[in-house]
Amino acid sequence: MNRFLMLCLVANVQFLLAQSTSISFELNGRSSNKTIIDAPLESTKNPFVKFIGEWTLKDNKWTQNWGAQTEMIKIAQHHTISSQLNTENSLLSIIDGPEPNGHIFWSYNPVTQEVGHLSSFGTSRAGTGRGTVDKNGNLALKIAFADEPKGTYRKYSYTWATADEYVLKSVQFDSLHQPTGLFYGGTFVRIKSSSEEQTKQQILQILSVLDDNEASMASKLAVYTDDLVHMAPDNVEIADKAALKAYLQEQATYGYSDMEHQIADVQSTDNLVIMRGRVVGLFHPSNGEKAIPFQTKNLFVFKRVGDHLQISKVIYNPSPVEEWRQLARKLQKINRQIVAAELANDASKRMTFYTENPILMPDQQPTLQGKENLSAYHQQIGERFQTRQFSKQIKEVIPLKNRVIEIGTFKRTGIYEPSEKPFSHEGKYFNVWTIDKNQALKLAVESWNYDQYIEDKKPLVIDLPNAATNGIFPVQKPLTGQQQSDLKNIIVLMEKGVRERDGRLRAELYPEDGIFMPHGEPMMEGKAKILEHFIDYNSGNVIIDDVRVETNWAEDLDEFILESYRYHVDWRLDALRGTGKGKGLRLWKRMADGSLKIYRIIALEDYE
Secondary structure (H helix, E strand, C coil), X not given: CCCECCCCCCCCCCXXXXXXXXXXXXXXXXXXXXXXXXXXXXXXXXXXHHHCEEEEEHHHEEEEXXXXXXXXXXXXXXXXXXXCCCXXXXXXXXXXXXXCCEEEEEEEECCCCEEEEEEEECCCEEEEEEEEECCCCCEEXXXXXCCCCCCCEEEEEEEEEECCEEEEEEEEECCCCCXXXXXXXXXXXXXXXXXXHHHHHHHHHHHHHHHCCCCCHHHHHHCEEEEEEEECXXXXXXXXXXXXXXXXXXXXXXEEEEEEEEEEEEEECCCEEEEEEEEEEEEEECCCCCCEEEEEEEEEEEEEECCEEEEEEEEECCCHHHHHHHHHHHHHHHHHHHHHHHHCCCHHHHHCCEEEEEEEEECECCCEECHHHHHHHHHHHHHHXXXXXXXXXXXXXXXXXXXXXXXXXXXXXXXXXXXXXXXXXXXXXXXXXEECCCCCEEEEEEEEEECCCCCCCHHHXXXXXXXXXXXXXXXXXXXXXXXXXXXXXXXXXXXXXXXXXXXXXXXXXXXXCCEEECCCCCCEECHHHHHHHHHHHCCCCCEEEEEEEEEEXXXXXXXXXXXXXXXXXXXXXXXXXXXXEEEEEEEEEECCCCCEEEEEEEEEEECX
């Protein structure tokens, strides 16, 4: 129990004569100086709180001018100890290093918001004065000294450089309020106790293990107590090392983080150490997706076990990485169920993962909408292409309000039933999920195309009379007039690029990290590859007679716009003429300069 405040006057061990004394009084429930130092600054009303602690001169440097000349001298072993007394309006500083020794007392008047100063050094240097303290703890004082000429005074400033460093300057003025040229000053730094520093170093050592991607599982578990409590977002409370090991192993399947745990503040008791901190870093998804920067906060409770610390309890708050992981876990679980339904050709089971009025946009097949049409399509296409193996790999998850964009790749092999010959389809997909009122993910728009050119496309189409549609999506936030105008202007440029077969113009509509998913070719990541594709694609002698690109629906998602589109292209090559029709999904992104770019796009051909 903290009952006494001890103001120790500690002489340095290098002094030939070491002596100490103390002032003691009852705290009557008030916080001790140690408690005040360890606590956040806002936990006390004392305006001098930042000064509480022990101080010495930085690099022993002291600058002064007492009338001869300005000089910089070394004052070794300076020592100041500053303590709150038994009110939150006081500070007593005792200077017990090299002579002259002395003390300073500051008293704050909360009514006038004025600081009173009393000081005494050596045999005759007594000072009195007044001043102010600002909200950051900086002081400005006007002090008269008994051993200086009558009518003169000094202006003192105490200015904080960091939480552990302040600058003192004293400038003398004459009776006419003019500077005399006399001054002195120096920078003071906090002396941290060896026990505090040892505790901090032990914490940093533990945090370095958590940050080390090369550290073994045994090493990571060793920094926790056996009765640990680990609370991570969207995860059950973990209360033993076996469960923690399973959790860490699962997290590793999603990727790894280059991260750094940082200490914000530390508070200690006899048996426990509480640390408030943060983690900053980059998360690298295991699927090769672009790294995600993140920052999250945490609270650690360390238990003293013998002469070392171990993590007893920790709680993390959510971060963008956690949101990504949560969605990725949910989507992986759903995808496994969708794969199982396809392998069993169970269309009714598959329908349980869709919204009430979903949209289906397969390559070659005209757009379908409604569970009845989607169920019929999946049932019949499943009978035609009897899948034996099916895998899906999530490439990217983009949370957008209550929408989630999922982009990935798939591979499907099996038997084409009419010919009883094997088939193998590889491709990519662009899905739009919604988050319902129960926080469940439901598939609202599903689309996919193939990486390879398919010679016979007709088997990919199921004849469902009167089922073809452009799709009606439940847009929650329509585009503004300005957004519609911006989108239309870019589409006009896009049409020009297609008509004039200008690959560079088309590529300029993408950002550096854009992704293009054409039909008949693999996914293209990055503007450089997209440009290469468009230049190659437009290198022939095909003439475009007409091109029309139209929006089916579009939704404002703040920084992004989600759009469903359709296209019609009339072309000719010598005596050959043809028409290409199709549809697709685009995710537009508003860039820092205000322009709209095609961030993600999938192009889907319709069979003619």
